[in-house]
Amino acid sequence: xxxxxxxxxxxxxxxxxxxxxxxxxxxxxxxxxxxxxxxxxxxxxxxxxxxxxxxxxxxxxxxxxxxx
Amino acid sequence: xxxxxxxxxxxxxxxxxxxxxxxxxxxxxxxxxxxxxxxxxxxxxxxxxxxxxxxxxxxxxxxxxxxxxxxxxxxxxxxxxxxxxxxxxxxxxxxxxxxxxxxxxxxxxxxxxxxxxxxxxxxxxxxxxxxxxxxxxxxxxxxxxxxxxxxxxxxxxxxxxxxxxxxxxxxxxxxxxxxxxxxxxxxxxxxxxxxxxxxxxxxxxxxxxxxxxxxxxxxxxxxxxxxxxxxxxxxxxxxxxxxxxxxxxxxxxx
Numbered sequence: 001x002x003x004x005x006x007x008x009x010x011x012x013x014x015x016x017x018x019x020x021x022x023x024x025x026x027x028x029x030x031x032x033x034x035x036x037x038x039x040x041x042x043x044x045x046x047x048x049x050x051x052x053x054x055x056x057x058x059x060x061x062x063x064x065x066x067x068x
Numbered sequence: 069x070x071x072x073x074x075x076x077x078x079x080x081x082x083x084x085x086x087x088x089x090x091x092x093x094x095x096x097x098x099x100x101x102x103x104x105x106x107x108x109x110x111x112x113x114x115x116x117x118x119x120x121x122x123x124x125x126x127x128x129x130x131x132x133x134x135x136x137x138x139x140x141x142x143x144x145x146x147x148x149x150x151x152x153x154x155x156x157x158x159x160x161x162x163x164x165x166x167x168x169x170x171x172x173x174x175x176x177x178x179x180x181x182x183x184x185x186x187x188x189x190x191x192x193x194x195x196x197x198x199x200x201x202x203x204x205x206x207x208x209x210x211x212x213x214x215x216x217x218x219x220x221x222x223x224x225x226x227x228x229x230x231x232x233x234x235x236x237x238x239x240x241x242x243x244x245x246x247x248x249x250x251x252x253x254x255x256x257x258x259x260x261x262x263x264x265x266x267x268x269x270x271x272x273x274x275x276x277x278x279x280x281x282x283x284x285x286x287x288x289x290x291x292x293x294x295x296x297x298x299x300x301x302x303x304x305x306x307x308x309x310x311x312x313x314x315x316x317x318x319x320x321x322x
Contacts, residue, residue, distance in 0.1 A: 001093065001096050001097070001100075002096055028107075031104070031107060031108075031111075032107075032111055032115060036107075036108055036111040036112075036115070039108065040111075040112060040116075040209075041179060044293045045112075045208070045209075045287070045291065045292060045293045046179070046182070046206065046209055046210075046287075046293070047258060047287060047293040048182065048204045048205060048206055048207065048214070048285060048286045048287045048293075048296070049177045049182075049187075049189070049204040049285060049296075050204075050256070050258060050259065050260050050261045050263055050264055050285050050296055050298075051258065051259065051261065052259050052261050053259075
């Protein structure tokens with residue numbers, strides 16, 4: 001995969017290195033801005049509340065009258 | 069990455085080349101997966117804190133403006149249903165966790181509220197009110213307001229600043245229902261909502277409270293969410309600003 005990318009990047013070694021950096025940066029931005037925030041909502045380790053319906057991290061509406 | 073041998077035009081095909089390519093591909097994939105997971109850990113433990121820091125900064129200036137601007141009444145005089153989700157309601161100080169420890173408590177315990185700071189369970193009492201002011205907070209991510217919750221001890225003070233008041237709570241065993249005692253620290257199942265009841269651990273959630281209490285919940289063990297770590301405290305003093313409460317001017321007992 002990486003070999004394939006390296007071969008297709010233009011501009012000789014300096015151009016290829018620059019291309020790599022740009023790609024790497026784009027991937028990191030994508031991960032930190034979109035993928036990770038999306039993923040963490042589906043994982044349980046951010047649960048800190050007591051909740052009668054705790055199964056996943058999706059917060060449920062409070063039952064009327066009683067604290068959740 | 070720089071496998072130049074592959075680029076050679078004179079390369080001959082040998083038996084086993086396909087296997088080698090496949091093995092290399094799988095190897096790269098596994099390394100990529102490992103790096104991805106490591107990056108995710110970096111994001112959770114460290115990256116999420118930037119968001120919370122920025123949000124806390126905003127909440128702090130908003131709440132300060134509200135307090136200075138007159139108009140709005142002190143949060144302790146409001147009805148529990150009159151606090152919009154996501155707004156800052158009080159500033160939390162815990163001397164045991166250092167002189168600089170402070171967080172704006174946000175109304176609500178949904179994901180987006182807890183991203184911004186410790187969150188007040190909607191429907192539970194407000195600071196200084198009869199009932200149980202219950203707050204949830206992250207322990208490992210989002211600037212982990214309750215990272216050191218396990219360092220809190222019986223007798224430690226928890227201080228809440230509102231527009232006009234300093235409410236000082238002390239961590240201690242709470243008289244529960246029917247002569248029972250609720251221990252100052254509990255480790256419970258994630259479904260144990262009764263810890264946040266007006267009278268904690270009372271089977272009847274509607275039981276009329278008489279005490280002014282505070283309850284913290286966070287995840288437990290650290291880095292896991294298998295259980296909940298719970299702290300209970302009771303109001304011991306209510307002083308008017310601007311004079312600082314004793315709990316903030318004296319050092320916590322060692």
